Amino acid sequence: MIPSRLRTPNPHLGAYYGIVTSAFVSLIIILAMFEQLGWGRLLLAQCMMLVPLALYLLIAVGSRTFEVEDYFVSGRRVPPVFNGFALAAIAVGGVGFLAYTGTVFFLGFDALAIGLGWTFGMLLGAILFVPYLRKAGSYTLPSFLGHRFRSRGLRMAASVMQLPPTAFLVVAEIKIAALIAALFLSISFSIAVLVLVALIAAIAILGGMRSLTWTASAEFLVGAVGLTVVVTTVSIILTNVPAPQLTYGEMFSSLHNAEITAGLTPLVPGGLATALPGAMPAPTVKPFLQPFGSLGPMDFATLFLSLALGTAALPSILMRSGVTSSIADQRRSTAWGLLFVALFVMTVPAIAAFTKLIVFRDIALASASSLPVWLTELADKHLLQAADANGDGAIGAAELLIGRDGIALALPWAAGLPYVPCLLMATAALAIALAAAAAHLFTLTASLAEDLYRVLDRGQALPRLIAAWAAIAACSLAAAMFLMIAEVDPLKAALTAFAFAGASFFPTLLLAIWWRRCTKWGAFAAMTAGFLVMLGELVFGGMLGFSNAGFTTSLASLIGALLGLVAGVTVSLYLHKPSQGEDDYYEEMRDPEGEAIYDRAQARTAAQAAARASAAAEAAPSR
Amino acid sequence: MATEVPAQHPARDRHQLQTLILAITLLLTALLAVLVVIASATWLNRYGFVHFPLGFYLLAQGLLIFIVAVAFWFIRIQERIDLARSEREGLG
Numbered sequence: 001m002i003p004s005r006l007r008t009p010n011p012h013l014g015a016y017y018g019i020v021t022s023a024f025v026s027l028i029i030i031l032a033m034f035e036q037l038g039w040g041r042l043l044l045a046q047c048m049m050l051v052p053l054a055l056y057l058l059i060a061v062g063s064r065t066f067e068v069e070d071y072f073v074s075g076r077r078v079p080p081v082f083n084g085f086a087l088a089a090i091a092v093g094g095v096g097f098l099a100y101t102g103t104v105f106f107l108g109f110d111a112l113a114i115g116l117g118w119t120f121g122m123l124l125g126a127i128l129f130v131p132y133l134r135k136a137g138s139y140t141l142p143s144f145l146g147h148r149f150r151s152r153g154l155r156m157a158a159s160v161m162q163l164p165p166t167a168f169l170v171v172a173e174i175k176i177a178a179l180i181a182a183l184f185l186s187i188s189f190s191i192a193v194l195v196l197v198a199l200i201a202a203i204a205i206l207g208g209m210r211s212l213t214w215t216a217s218a219e220f221l222v223g224a225v226g227l228t229v230v231v232t233t234v235s236i237i238l239t240n241v242p243a244p245q246l247t248y249g250e251m252f253s254s255l256h257n258a259e260i261t262a263g264l265t266p267l268v269p270g271g272l273a274t275a276l277p278g279a280m281p282a283p284t285v286k287p288f289l290q291p292f293g294s295l296g297p298m299d300f301a302t303l304f305l306s307l308a309l310g311t312a313a314l315p316s317i318l319m320r321s322g323v324t325s326s327i328a329d330q331r332r333s334t335a336w337g338l339l340f341v342a343l344f345v346m347t348v349p350a351i352a353a354f355t356k357l358i359v360f361r362d363i364a365l366a367s368a369s370s371l372p373v374w375l376t377e378l379a380d381k382h383l384l385q386a387a388d389a390n391g392d393g394a395i396g397a398a399e400l401l402i403g404r405d406g407i408a409l410a411l412p413w414a415a416g417l418p419y420v421p422c423l424l425m426a427t428a429a430l431a432i433a434l435a436a437a438a439a440h441l442f443t444l445t446a447s448l449a450e451d452l453y454r455v456l457d458r459g460q461a462l463p464r465l466i467a468a469w470a471a472i473a474a475c476s477l478a479a480a481m482f483l484m485i486a487e488v489d490p491l492k493a494a495l496t497a498f499a500f501a502g503a504s505f506f507p508t509l510l511l512a513i514w515w516r517r518c519t520k521w522g523a524f525a526a527m528t529a530g531f532l533v534m535l536g537e538l539v540f541g542g543m544l545g546f547s548n549a550g551f552t553t554s555l556a557s558l559i560g561a562l563l564g565l566v567a568g569v570t571v572s573l574y575l576h577k578p579s580q581g582e583d584d585y586y587e588e589m590r591d592p593e594g595e596a597i598y599d600r601a602q603a604r605t606a607a608q609a610a611a612r613a614s615a616a617a618e619a620a621p622s623r
Numbered sequence: 624m625a626t627e628v629p630a631q632h633p634a635r636d637r638h639q640l641q642t643l644i645l646a647i648t649l650l651l652t653a654l655l656a657v658l659v660v661i662a663s664a665t666w667l668n669r670y671g672f673v674h675f676p677l678g679f680y681l682l683a684q685g686l687l688i689f690i691v692a693v694a695f696w697f698i699r700i701q702e703r704i705d706l707a708r709s710e711r712e713g714l715g
Contacts, residue, residue, distance in 0.1 A: 109664075109679055109682070112679075112682040112683055115683075115687075116657060116682060116686060116687070119686075119687050119690050119691075120653060120654070120657060120690055122694075123649075123650070123653060123690050123693060123694050124650065126694055126697070127646050127649060127650060127694075127697055128646060128650075131701075245684065246673065247674075249673060249674030249675035249680070250674045252674065252675070252676075289668075289676060289679060291664050291665050291668060291678060291679070292664075292665065297661055297662060297664075300661055301658065301661050304657065304661070327705075328698075328702055328705075331697075331698045331701065331702075332698060334694070335691075335694040335695050335697075335698055338690070338691055338694050339691050339694075342687040342688070342690065342691045345687055346683065346684050346687055349683050514643070587635070590635075590638075590639055590642075591635070592638075592705040592708070592709075593705075593708075593709055593712075
């Protein structure tokens with residue numbers, strides 16, 4: 001049988017996804033017409049959200065597979081642009097779509113560190129890690145480290161240390177998706193969690209990386225269409241120009257006046273730990289344009305660097321480094337992903353500025369007894385709370401409590417758009433959150449199956465795919481149970497996940513890929529040092545009051561990465577030299593020509609097995 | 624007694640050196656640009672650019688455009704370096 005990677009990619013992919021996009025646009029238009037004809041809001045919401053969910057499931061069924069190479073690396077034949085779609089959806093996620101937008105609304109200028117960190121992190125990963133991971137061709141990040149250093153122990157340790165970042169991101173993304181579904185479909189949060197977890201588990205089980213790639217491409221397109229349509233429409237309403245990224249600057253003087261009227265005054269910088277907005281509704285306290293009002297320049301730079309290292313070394317992003325047909329294609333796909341992330345990050349301040357302008361302008365003009373209709377609607381959805389607490393007859397900034405994760409969803413409402421654009425924004429956010437949640441879940445479970453189970457159980461009682469399916473089912477159930485019991489702040493969970501990834505894996509990968517002299521023990525020391533610093537911060541940080549002294553998760557991540565680098569170099573230099581096998585692997589990995597190392601090793605093993613079988617068959621008659 | 628002479632791989636060594644120099648140059652340039660803008664954002668905000676305060680614009684859009692341009696430029700140069708290695712090894 002021809003290996004999956006040697007087959008040509010489907011030449012009709014562009015046409016298929018053109019049809020998916022056209023179908024979604026048609027759905028929007030049809031529902032907009034039905035809204036005018038008097039359809040109920042719940043029915044509109046069900047059609048707008050459930051039809052795309054059915055489409056994702058249909059794509060997953062269509063891309064189901066039982067081949068190992070298809071399951072773990074999508075047959076290594078994903079075109080660069082489509083991998084870029086999936087990479088962007090994973091990097092941004094529902095957390096980026098809703099929580100980052102809300103953070104920019106609250107902090108304005110100071111929140112730009114987050115988007116800038118993601119973008120620079122994608123560049124770091126593209127230059128430092130991605131081409132070499134493509135050449136290695138290992139299915140997971142821990143298996144790459146295991147192959148590079150010829151060490152099963154290191155592979156298992158990496159798999160364990162990969163658990164916190166991927167698990168935090170899984171629960172953060174599922175929480176965002178479930179919040180949206182519960183808000184618009186009038187179902188309880190627990191039911192929403194169960195349904196969405198079942199959906200992403202089904203997508204991951206049916207086709208692994210292959211179905212994740214093709215559903216994530218559709219989800220990215222739904223997200224992009226939803227975001228673009230809504231923000232462009234609002235931009236036309238406010239500025240008459242359909243280019244929100246270029247025109248929201250014109251709104252700054254109106255925004256500044258509205259903020260002054262609402263009673264916002266410039267802030268004195270505090271610590272990073274207290275500056276980031278929480279998930280609960282809170283008043284806005286900082287003017288949008290004030291630089292370094294909530295975070296000082298050092299906090300800003302720390303947050304930026306921590307997110308950059310975390311994005312560059314995020315296992316869910318790096319796991320996609322083996323899905324294209326060549327190293328050159330892999331580089332191009334990462335650049336496409338970076339471009340899409342940058343476009344999103346450039347759009348977010350426009351969403352935040354438009355929402356803030358409309359909210360403060362309309363409230364400044366209204367008396368407490370005659371609030372705008374959209375404000376009542378948003379209050380019904382628990383996205384805003386407004387009350388004239390001081391009895392002066394007007395609503396000031398301090399009396400308006402706003403939910404951070406509802407800002408992007410509130411924009412079409414506040415701009416006076418019909419209900420379908422409001423649903424469109426929610427469907428877009430849901431699509432991106434699902435794409436990211438499924439990718440993080442698959443990264444977590446593939447590593448458990450491949451790097452823990454396969455290494456521990458030498459007899460391998462379960463075949464590879466069945467082990468992966470079992471891990472997906474178990475982890476999905478655990479994530480759903482956890483979300484129903486625990487209260488999770490998606491933004492905080494995501495920032496902690498990026499901090500863990502940056503501290504544990506950035507120094508390890510840097511040394512493994514760029515330093516020939518790095519040894520197994522050096523890599524282990526680098527990974528463990530960063531991981532322990534982060535674990536210490538997570539467990540003892542709040543308890544010992546470090547956060548009050550400015551010792552934040554971001555700072556801990558940078559300290560962990562630096563200590564990891566020092567530990568890795570020191571241990572590598574003072575213990576034994578790399579073996580010939582490690583040296584040869586390093587040379588092969590740095591050579592841009594030729595097949596992936598893992599594929600060659602697999603082919604060699606298969607050829608040896610075939611030769612042994614043929615020799616046994618020849619020897620059998622003579623006996 | 625014969626001493627072991629390390630194998631010579633001029634094409635490989637040159638490729639790795641050029642790749643390292645390219646990576647360091649691009650990443651340091653992008654990182655320095657970001658850090659300089661962060662450090663001088665308040666001062667830059669005194670100037671305007673298409674209705675935006677300049678410091679805000681650079682952090683919200685300008686640096687992102689620069690980073691994307693660096694990524695696509697990196698692909699072009701790295702592919703040239705890789706091609707040069709294959710040609711040298713082919714000749715060798």
